Amino acid sequence: MDPIEEFRAIEEIRQLKSRYFRFVDTKDWEGLATLFCEDAVFDTRGAAGQEEPAEDGPQVSRGRKAIVRYISEGLQHAVSVHHGHGHEVTIDSSKEAHGVIAMEDFVEWQKPFKASLRGYGHYHEVYRIEDGAWQISKSTLTRLRVDTDLPAEAM
Amino acid sequence: MDPIEEFRAIEEIRQLKSRYFRFVDTKDWEGLATLFCEDAVFDTRGAAGQEEPAEDGPQVSRGRKAIVRYISEGLQHAVSVHHGHGHEVTIDSSKEAHGVIAMEDFVEWQKPFKASLRGYGHYHEVYRIEDGAWQISKSTLTRLRVDTDLPAEAM
Amino acid sequence: MDPIEEFRAIEEIRQLKSRYFRFVDTKDWEGLATLFCEDAVFDTRGAAGQEEPAEDGPQVSRGRKAIVRYISEGLQHAVSVHHGHGHEVTIDSSKEAHGVIAMEDFVEWQKPFKASLRGYGHYHEVYRIEDGAWQISKSTLTRLRVDTDLPAEAM
Numbered sequence: 001m002d003p004i005e006e007f008r009a010i011e012e013i014r015q016l017k018s019r020y021f022r023f024v025d026t027k028d029w030e031g032l033a034t035l036f037c038e039d040a041v042f043d044t045r046g047a048a049g050q051e052e053p054a055e056d057g058p059q060v061s062r063g064r065k066a067i068v069r070y071i072s073e074g075l076q077h078a079v080s081v082h083h084g085h086g087h088e089v090t091i092d093s094s095k096e097a098h099g100v101i102a103m104e105d106f107v108e109w110q111k112p113f114k115a116s117l118r119g120y121g122h123y124h125e126v127y128r129i130e131d132g133a134w135q136i137s138k139s140t141l142t143r144l145r146v147d148t149d150l151p152a153e154a155m
Numbered sequence: 156m157d158p159i160e161e162f163r164a165i166e167e168i169r170q171l172k173s174r175y176f177r178f179v180d181t182k183d184w185e186g187l188a189t190l191f192c193e194d195a196v197f198d199t200r201g202a203a204g205q206e207e208p209a210e211d212g213p214q215v216s217r218g219r220k221a222i223v224r225y226i227s228e229g230l231q232h233a234v235s236v237h238h239g240h241g242h243e244v245t246i247d248s249s250k251e252a253h254g255v256i257a258m259e260d261f262v263e264w265q266k267p268f269k270a271s272l273r274g275y276g277h278y279h280e281v282y283r284i285e286d287g288a289w290q291i292s293k294s295t296l297t298r299l300r301v302d303t304d305l306p307a308e309a310m
Numbered sequence: 311m312d313p314i315e316e317f318r319a320i321e322e323i324r325q326l327k328s329r330y331f332r333f334v335d336t337k338d339w340e341g342l343a344t345l346f347c348e349d350a351v352f353d354t355r356g357a358a359g360q361e362e363p364a365e366d367g368p369q370v371s372r373g374r375k376a377i378v379r380y381i382s383e384g385l386q387h388a389v390s391v392h393h394g395h396g397h398e399v400t401i402d403s404s405k406e407a408h409g410v411i412a413m414e415d416f417v418e419w420q421k422p423f424k425a426s427l428r429g430y431g432h433y434h435e436v437y438r439i440e441d442g443a444w445q446i447s448k449s450t451l452t453r454l455r456v457d458t459d460l461p462a463e464a465m
Contacts, residue, residue: 163317
């Protein structure tokens with residue numbers, strides 16, 4: 001692959017994920033939808049920091065619309081801060097890439113109960129060119145630790 | 156624009172902002188002055204997280220000297236930590252660029268009163284080539300949240 | 311130096327340090343060993359935030375094996391989170407580079423005593439091409455602040 005194209009792809013993917021964090025925290029759900037492939041998968045089964053994630057369940061969202069619905073419903077009554085650190089991007093071909101990015105989030109809900117969460121982990125992701133732009137095609141969250149007073153059934 | 160020049164500009168602006176955070180926290184005020192255009196504007200009216208920032212006031216500094224005075228006076232009796240995350244840089248021409256960078260700060264003052272602040276937000280910035288180097292020409296801070304026991308009149 | 315080679319070196323060193331943080335927190339000690347030159351020096355005398363670091367002592371590890379032993383023994387009974395921010399990388403030649411990266415860590419030990427540490431500072435580093443890849447040849451940690459209930463003799 002031409003190095004210029006490779007560097008451009010890395011930079012675009014880095015900015016793609018930076019927009020992800022910004023759009024989530026500023027609640028720009030329309031913008032957020034543009035960052036995911038139409039058939040993207042968003043898997044947060046590991047988000048509670050448990051050793052063996054549940055087989056499936058509501059924490060796996062399939063498709064751009066379901067992903068944006070899942071994130072926006074979870075955060076509609078919250079002030080959220082999500083930061084990404086040290087994006088390791090690898091370009092696999094002119095249309096495919098993957099990466100790992102460290103993350104930290106701090107979420108505080110006012111409704112339906114007062115609760116907060118501080119989490120630390122990694123997003124393991126796959127990216128694809130779709131409609132002429134790099135988009136997230138798969139995103140899987142694992143955690144190093146989670147500190148929260150959320151009730152267990154809300155995790 | 157030549158892609159090599161574009162990549163170099165993005166990297167230089169990324170490092171420019173990294174030096175900003177480092178010079179602020181290590182209190183290198185002479186170094187900090189080199190990062191701003193002579194006529195730069197530094198606008199922290201949104202720094203307290205209020206919905207509608209005040210019309211103007213001491214939180215808008217105009218000119219390199221005023222900016223360094225504002226930051227250094229605010230932090231002279233504090234231990235501060237400022238981190239930047241996910242710099243989205245866009246090169247507009249060979250001499251102009253803009254960007255957004257997520258931020259978090261943790262400041263603890265000993266004088267004139269004991270107080271601390273933890274803030275989370277974004278810098279919205281404009282950059283320009285001046286004296287042969289990329290410098291910050293405008294920096295506007297918005298917040299997602301601020302947790303502080305600072306007295307209101309000190310914000 | 312050819313700009314393409316320079317950009318590639320910067321990107322590789324950025325990812326090298328991102329893997330460092332990830333391998334430390336996921337306790338991938340075999341992976342961690344691959345990131346350091348065989349004769350690397352890891353100096354954390356400044357890690358406690360003291361003004362004048364001790365002359366020498368156990369906080370200076372010399373050689374890849376000693377470094378991995380020092381880090382892995384210190385964290386074996388801990389959950390750790392280490393993040394890097396704003397990597398300022400300078401390429402000095404086709405085989406040598408240096409850089410500064412801001413850091414934050416959050417470590418919680420269960421044994422031999424319950425204790426935790428939150429630290430904020432900078433890694434000052436030298437990099438070298440060895441065995442065909444960029445590796446860390448010297449890493450020196452300085453701190454802006456440390457908040458901990460660790461007993462003094464454990465620092």
